[in-house]
Amino acid sequence: MFGGFDFAILWANASFLWNGMLLTMQLTALAVTGGLLFGVILAVLRLSRVRPLAWLVEGYVNFLRSMPLILVIFWFYTLVPKLIGRPVSGFYSVLIAFVMFEAAYYSEIVRAGISSVRRGQIAAAMALGLTNLQAMRYVILPQAVRNMVPVLLTQSIVMLQDTSLVYVVGLRDFLTSADIVASRDNRPTELYMFVALVFLVVCFSASRLVNRLRRRYAL
């Protein structure tokens, strides 16, 4: 059944596919960074004592979490150029979509991480005479970060996989590049299997590393 397999097609298009992979990595790196920054801000606001602010953020997070990512991509792809008033590169529209979307998921992880620190720890820090900021810096954050880093990394692996959805607006990431070659040379079997294999190897190794990290630093 693999008789008609033509691996040479992968070699022949290696640089085209590599450029797609570069875009995938670039998008992932930027979206993870932006999503984390925005997500931490959201989490802090959500835990703040200013009630309306916390509700607003809760609404935002729940709203984005009930939408399919593809629809979010379509929204921003259409919305961003209209808001700015001139055509923008699809890359930036999609990047904004990913940052807004992933921030909702990251913020939930950060919030859970901070809430997971037991109340007694905070009370103990206060009893020792630490200020609020010191308690945060020396007691709460070190524990919270240990709890949430593995989950944040796992979410980032999911996010790497999710970037393949830019296919729907034709951005030339790894999958879309492979798709272009597949339909041009009528070789879907080789191309899609190659993409699947690359993602499988990358994501599987990454998630094994995360597991090891989790076991090593677990509290």
Add this chain to the structure above:
Amino acid sequence: MGSYNWNWPILVREPYLGWIVSGFGKTILIAVLAWAIAFPLGSAIGIARTTETRALRFAATLYVDVFRNIPLLVQMFLWYFVVPELLPADWGRWIKRDMPYPQFLTAVVCLGLYTASRVAEQVRSGIEAIPRGQRYAGLAMGLTSLQVYRYVLVPVAYRTIIPPLTSDFLGVFKNSSLALTIGVLELTSQARQIEEYTFAAFEAFTVATVLYCLVTGLVIVVMRIIEARTRIAGAITVGAQ
């Protein structure tokens, strides 16, 4: 945004209203059918990961690793474009020529098998969270291994993982939008199509967004009620998001 011409009435005009209704119906149908595959299959795989049989555990772990580490969209393309080529020629021909609703069924199978890997992880963590003593108590009472699962472990596990299972169901509901990449006209693709025909992008996307949010909200409310009704006194809920 000032220059945008809102045109809400277009949504209740034919054929656009019909498109939305049929797209919404397809989205629900895909999600429900895929869940009908994912729930039993995922449960079986999750249970297999907790058994004593090594081969069974290995196969179940392999399944979860493979399905969770390939992007869903790539899986969709594999099922639609590659699998018919790899099957024996007769089967491939049947899938390509004679199978009814090829895109729709492919999407259902793809989403079902992928979601099964997520359900499996929840079921496994649910069973692992049960104190070992319960399993031993069951065995000590003379129950067979199968009976221990049937009457002790699985019923308790299901009840503790209702929240993460809910989020997996909502996951498959949202992921059904990926079916548009192989040509299924579900809700998101109908919204996109309305945009292309009428340029009423924001109206079309808004109605799709509202429908997704409504279903999500409804499911969450219903599952909270079910969770409260089935809660085991003193038990905590577990499971990964």
